[in-house]
Amino acid sequence: MLSGIMASVEQVMKEALALPSAARALLAEKLVESLEFDVDETLQTLWTDEAKKRRDEVRSGAIEPIPGEEALARVRQILEQ
Structure with missing residues (x-):
């Protein structure tokens, strides 16, 4: 069963990647929105x-x-140590 789902996901992904960039962006937005709930x-x-x-x-x-820029600079400084 899981392999069938993965095959479907692979097919949807292949088709989605073939879409124009604006359509891919809209699709990505809708997918993220579906996860937010x-x-x-x-x-x-x-x-x-x-x-x-x-x-x-x-x-x-x-x-x-x-x-925020100062906070990021501090974090970067800490990570470099």
Whole structure:
């Protein structure tokens, strides 16, 4: 059964890759959207709570945000060590 599914996936992939780039982009977008709704509710709640906590820390002044470019530069520096 699994080999039949894989063969179907291979065929769909082959056909999708033959599409013009705009059609492939639309297909990719729709595939990603279809996965976004398959979310673990517990995990989603945890991420939402964490985002709200961080937002509140920034608003209260408990932490000072830094620009994304600076954060990436710091991460790169750490990784190079």
